[in-house]
Amino acid sequence: MVKEVEKSGLPIVQMCNLIPVAKTVGSNRIVPTISIPYPLGDPATTKEEQWKLRLHRTKVAVESLGTDIEDQTVFKV
Numbered sequence: 471m472v473k474e475v476e477k478s479g480l481p482i483v484q485m486c487n488l489i490p491v492a493k494t495v496g497s498n499r500i501v502p503t504i505s506i507p508y509p510l511g512d513p514a515t516t517k518e519e520q521w522k523l524r525l526h527r528t529k530v531a532v533e534s535l536g537t538d539i540e541d542q543t544v545f546k547v
Contacts, residue, residue, distance in 0.1 A: 472484060472495070472496060472497050472498070473496045476498060481498075481499065481535045481536075482497070482498070482499065483499040483500070483501055483531045483532075483534045483535055484497040484499065484500050484501070485500075485501045485502075485503050485509060485510070485527065485531055486500065486501075486502070486503055486509070487502060487503045487504060487505055487506060487509060488506075489502060489544055493542055496542075497542065498539060498541075498542050498543065499534045499535070499537070499539065499543055499545065500542065500543065500544045500545065501527060501530050501531045501534060501544075501545050501547060502544065502545075502547055503527065504523075510523065510524045510527055510528070511523065511524060526547065527547055530545050530546075530547050531545075533545075
């Protein structure tokens with residue numbers, strides 16, 4: 471699905487914690503997450519820390535949409 475959307479000219483970013491799977495299915499922009507049940511949070515932390523974590527990873531994802539890439543890229547968080 472990602473490749474078909476990108477063929478139309480819209481960049482897509484996949485946020486996931488299973489990076490090898492994302493690469494196998496052909497995702498071009500990949501932003502790592504924390505875990506399967508809590509991709510953008512950690513219930514062991516305070517709400518303030520979770521907010522900062524989510525905001526940071528979401529910013530990385532949005533910024534990756536505007537980044538020119540040639541190959542599959544895993545963005546650092």
